[in-house]
Amino acid sequence: MKRLWFAVVFLVVAGSLSTIEVISVQNDYYDFIDTVDRARLAVMNSDYEKADKISEKMKEDWYEKEKHLNYFLEHSSLDEVGTEIAGLTDYTDDLSRNEFLSVTDKIKRQFASLYRSELPYGENIF
Amino acid sequence: MLISIIRTFILYLFILLALRIMGKRQLSEMQTSELVITLMMSDIAVIPMSNTSQPLLSGVIPILILISLEIIFSVLMLKSGKFRNIVCGSPEMVIRDGEILQKQMRRLRMTTEDLCVQLRQQGIFSLDDVQYCIVETNGDISVLEKPDKRVPTASELGVYIPDKGIEVVVINDSRYLSNSINLCNLTREWVDNTLKENNLTVDDVFIMTANRNGEYKIIRRDMP
Numbered sequence: 001m002k003r004l005w006f007a008v009v010f011l012v013v014a015g016s017l018s019t020i021e022v023i024s025v026q027n028d029y030y031d032f033i034d035t036v037d038r039a040r041l042a043v044m045n046s047d048y049e050k051a052d053k054i055s056e057k058m059k060e061d062w063y064e065k066e067k068h069l070n071y072f073l074e075h076s077s078l079d080e081v082g083t084e085i086a087g088l089t090d091y092t093d094d095l096s097r098n099e100f101l102s103v104t105d106k107i108k109r110q111f112a113s114l115y116r117s118e119l120p121y122g123e124n125i126f
Numbered sequence: 127m128l129i130s131i132i133r134t135f136i137l138y139l140f141i142l143l144a145l146r147i148m149g150k151r152q153l154s155e156m157q158t159s160e161l162v163i164t165l166m167m168s169d170i171a172v173i174p175m176s177n178t179s180q181p182l183l184s185g186v187i188p189i190l191i192l193i194s195l196e197i198i199f200s201v202l203m204l205k206s207g208k209f210r211n212i213v214c215g216s217p218e219m220v221i222r223d224g225e226i227l228q229k230q231m232r233r234l235r236m237t238t239e240d241l242c243v244q245l246r247q248q249g250i251f252s253l254d255d256v257q258y259c260i261v262e263t264n265g266d267i268s269v270l271e272k273p274d275k276r277v278p279t280a281s282e283l284g285v286y287i288p289d290k291g292i293e294v295v296v297i298n299d300s301r302y303l304s305n306s307i308n309l310c311n312l313t314r315e316w317v318d319n320t321l322k323e324n325n326l327t328v329d330d331v332f333i334m335t336a337n338r339n340g341e342y343k344i345i346r347r348d349m350p
């Protein structure tokens with residue numbers, strides 16, 4: 001009977017960890033996408049100083065987020081996103097406007113793919 | 127590399143704990159489902175061990191689920207015979223009254239060679255000697271030989287054999303084995319006194335066995 005309790009505890013632990021993962025990744029995803037969108041908007045309005053500040057902040061935020069996202073998501077995929085974000089500040093000028101929009105779009109898609117792959121949808125399960 | 131080493135340590139301890147929690151049954155009499163789970167666990171553990179890009183949790187969580195399912199299933203099998211039959215199947219008789227049940231053997235996809243191999247492993251070299259043969263759910267066979275081929279028991283021969291209880295190792299390589307000492311209702315003091323009577327200390331003993339009646343045997347350690 002003691003073993004049965006172990007089984008129940010293990011199921012609860014596994015369930016809790018999975019729930020924490022989904023909630024944590026979801027929160028980070030929405031936070032992050034919001035920041036990326038603000039940076040994109042700044043570039044579209046030719047406010048490159050603001051875009052540069054947001055990109056710099058995004059880099060710092062990502063560094064913090066990545067620490068706990070690494071517990072749940074594949075490290076190499078997170079590194080790819082991190083590398084793209086680190087290079088964003090190079091594109092915050094009028095000449096590189098299109099590159100900035102293209103890279104941020106890629107970052108959004110990469111992170112969205114990482115986030116969606118953790119959700120309990122049929123396409124992820126099967 | 128260092129990450130792999132640390133992860134290997136963690137996962138090794140984790141798997142060890144998992145096998146302990148699953149119980150001794152897991153190691154001694156594996157059912158097909160248990161064997162599958164053990165193989166799956168080892169495969170799952172290897173992924174985060176060798177690929178440091180994978181989070182450790184991606185190995186730990188599936189193992190937790192497998193252990194839980196295994197425990198829950200074994201409890202359900204214990205409570206319900208019907209459930210046990212669904213998961214493990216039921217024992218199948220392949221020889222009845224000395225006659226091979228060919229239909230059953232075909233159903234089990236078992237050849238006569240497979241049967242003969244298993245019989246030989248049980249020390250039976252002729253099919254004619256077998257009265258009943260049952261294929262158990264874990265794939266082993268249980269055999270009852272024909273009456274004239276069976277080894278008679280002491281009671282059948284009318285011989286009295288005194289019960290000396292189980293003989294266990296009480297000192298192994300100069301170390302006391304408390305569990306074994308308790309198993310044959312002896313005490314550490316009895317072991318020490320016996321050694322004293324033989325002018326020995328525990329360091330001189332390689333193996334000492336004893337039974338419930340206090341009969342013992344000592345094998346001394348070879349001098350270097």
